[in-house]
Amino acid sequence: MATNLRKYIVGLDASVPVRGGMRPYINLDNAASTPPFRSVLEAVDHFSPWYSSVHRGNGLKSRLSTEAYEEARQIVAAFVSANSDERVVIFGKNTTEAINKLSYRLPLKKTDIVLISHLEHHSNDLPWRARATVKRIGLTPEGGIDRADFVALLDKYGGRIKLVAISGASNVTGHIPDIHWFARKAHEAGAQILVDCAQLAAHRPIRIGSLEDPEHLDYIAISGHKMYAPFGTGALIGRRDTFMRSEPEYRGGGTVNLVTPTIVDWAASPDIDEAGSPNVIGAVALARAIKTLEQIGLNTIAEHEAALTRYALTKLKEVPNVTVYGEIEPSYATGRSGVIPFTVGNVPPHLVAAILGFEWGIGVRSGCFCAQPYVMSLLGIDRQTQYRIRYNLLHRRRDLMPGMVRISFGLYNTREEINVLIKALAAISEGKYGGYAVDRANGSYTPIDDTEDLSAYFKI
Secondary structure: OHHHHHOOEOOOOOEEEEOOEEEEOEEOEOOOOOOOEHHHHHHHHHHHHHOOOOOOOOOHHHHHHHHHHHHHHHHHHHHOOOOOOOEEEEEEOOHHHHHHHHHHHOOOOOOOEEEEEOOOOHHHOHHHHHHOEEEEEOEOOOOOEOHHHHHHHHHHHHHHEEEEEEEOOOOOOOEOOOHHHHHHHHHHOOOEEEEEOOOOOOOOOOOOOOOOOOOOOOEEEEEHHHOOOOOOOEEEEEEOHHHHOOOOOOOOOOOEEEEOOOOEEEOOOOHHHOOOOOOHHHHHHHHHHHHHHHHHOHHHHHHHHHHHHHHHHHHHOOOOOEEEOOOOOHHHHHHEOOEEEEEEOOEOHHHHHHHHHHHHOEEOEEEOOOOHHHHHHHHOOOHHHHHHHHHHHHOOOHHHOOOEEEEEOOOOOOHHHHHHHHHHHHHHHOOOOOOEEEEOOOOEEEEOOOOOOHHHOOOO
């Protein structure tokens, strides 16, 4: 399976220098960003000679670019089964921008409540703090969203809840909530729902649903760079009626029908919500990635990544001093995504990540993954300790910041790569690694004999 899937990806044949020689690079950091599909690079290459301004040019290249841009919008809508009469696709940079946009376009007051879960990425937390009152849904012992607490919060705050904002899949533990169950409960309470699909879109099918469906999703957000299209485009897909009733947060070219010294007539969405010249090439790349995901099959991808997750969770149990967080049972692999956080004894997580990179050629992520409240809950860090962490950060001691190491699978990863990871973690657990120096201000570790010259690989 993986051998066939690897042909879709660029850069998997790269070898990198490590202590003692060269190794094939193993990318286990797909939750942060995925490599590009070959088909995406080819589409960008083929489209680039025809690129021009969109929507207002009469030249052939402008007409072609406009058609490609709007076709990309249609492909995104179809990907999540969005009816264009009810829904609008708004292109932007990424999921973060999409959620921020929605936070401005919803008619929220500070007395209104937005319910988020305790496992949210900062991008589905901080925008709502600025616009409304945020209440958090508690966690289960395994790190999932506590349904009973959610229902209790709906009962407690009643009509004040305007929005439920949750992740379709956690970027920390891989937890996948039943988003349509949450949607039905939110609608019964008179609220709308946003699902942050950044970690879901490349791994599971998504159905936004008709507005008549009690389990429909009101808004979803996706990022191309997590969908094998790292060209700076994501999308907010949501209710068309929401974007008809207020003014945009960004104002300028393309957002209006008429401007006089005293009058502004705003255009309809999506134009009103895409101020300035859009990233047409990014939209084309995202659309081509979607077509490739559909060609492979989201269910095929889910099955492959579940098998990898099951295998990795089983093998991690065999490594001394490794603690895995979240839903740790291999038998549950099909119900979660391929994101696994762990620690290795008392070895700082940033040091573990450095050893994996500098000595084994394995790319992982370490830290709190832009989800500090969630990670601190999983680690059992209390309020008093959080104040101590803040004190350390104010005194430029980021090396004392707690965290985890995270591996995350893409459709191209293999069992053989997991075996290399397990061998590396066993060596780290036994203290078999070289000497490292730590930069206390940023918390990073580098080999004491480091002479790395990255410009040898790429320089603008």
